Amino acid sequence: MPAVASAAEAPPAPAALAAKVRTLAPSMTRSMQRVAEAVAGDPAGCAALTVTGLAELTGTSEATVVRTSRLLGYPGYRDLRLALAGLAAHQQSGRAPAVTADIAVDDPIADVVAKLAQDEQQTLADTAAGLDTVQLGAAVGALAAARRVEIYGVGASALVGMDLAQKLQRIGLFAHAHSDAHLAVTNAVLLRAGDVAIAITHSGSTGDTIEPLRVAFEHGATTIAVTGRPGGPVAQYADHVLTTSTARESELRPAAMSSRTSQLLVVDCLFVGVAQRTYDTAGPALSASYEALAHRHHPRTARQGTPTP
Structure with a gap:
């Protein structure tokens, strides 16, 4: 199981909460997954709940809610609630990314392109x-x-x-x-x-x-x-x-x-x-490699003064 984030670490920003849930949920216990899925699925609703209320909603315990909060990077449930409120505000403003739909066997190729592009954008945003x-x-x-x-x-x-x-x-x-x-x-x-x-x-x-x-x-x-x-x-x-x-x-x-x-x-x-x-050495090395590749792609122009056949 992932190590619990220490209190000295800065908790993730609200925009990063959904990404954190997606990343860590597969390695959580089933009871913790229920808490994580609840807060990711309805951040506004969960932000209005006490620790007891969220435990009852997910069929878990208050201790599980607190452990899930800490695993997600928050010192306690109060801090998680504040992040949920922030995430809800992002969603209401339309700035929160949408979850992409699965690709169906009969999807037109244009839909495949759009879904894959959205999927990769979401993956990059979550990773960052x-x-x-x-x-x-x-x-x-x-x-x-x-x-x-x-x-x-x-x-x-x-x-x-x-x-x-x-x-x-x-x-x-x-x-x-x-x-x-x-x-x-x-x-x-x-x-x-x-x-x-x-x-x-x-x-x-x-x-x-x-x-x-x-x-x-x-x-x-x-x-x-x-x-x-x-x-x-x-x-x-x-x-x-x-x-x-x-x-x-x-x-x-x-x-x-x-x-x-x-x-x-x-x-x-x-x-x-x-x-x-390492720019003092990396810069010249990159320049040299670019030049070597350019000469390989254009061999006839690599030697100055050599007449073209």
Whole structure:
């Protein structure tokens, strides 16, 4: 189960509450899910209820309501009620995002495009709203100073890992993405303090991704988890956890689709943050790579003074 947010942490803004519920609900107990679903479904109505009233409405206990409030990042139920009132005001003003409808088998292609676009926009907004920028900054700092970077992921997450590795390589970092579990573990054994290992797993429980991160963690490397389940098994081996969001899964819209979108946002944030911190070297490296690609695309103009056949 995810760790309860400490009282020292700033509670999420009202606009981020719905995203927080969508992200954490799958890992909650069933009774806590009922509370979370109630506050997300009717923030205005729940904001008017006492802790006892919400417990009665959801068929739970006052203790469950308080625990759910804290899990969502609020010191207590009173703070959650204030956030619910703010979220209700957003919805009434028309600024709150609508929940997209599932894609049907007989949907016209134009509707498919519109629904997928809305789904991805919602996923990106939820991820941005729920991303812990303190954790992100610490992860960027570790990457900027890293001797080497190893990235682990399987399936769609492996593709995201490859994307990050290629970006980091272009600014001069020694980075490698692994999709083979055996190679990932054998490389993780060689990591030490000053190295960074990144695990990308939406479920937070992918064994082939967790195992190399565990090995890297135990050998002293700084470890980062990019996951949609911040309370999942991967988190116990992560120094820094970056939480992604995902839309509701359906038959024609598997979780891998929207989780990939949110993962790409997070790795882009990591890359840009590292490029900013290492700009003295990253800037020239990017310029050199752009120039090399331009010469490859236009070989006849690459050599000045050479006549065109």
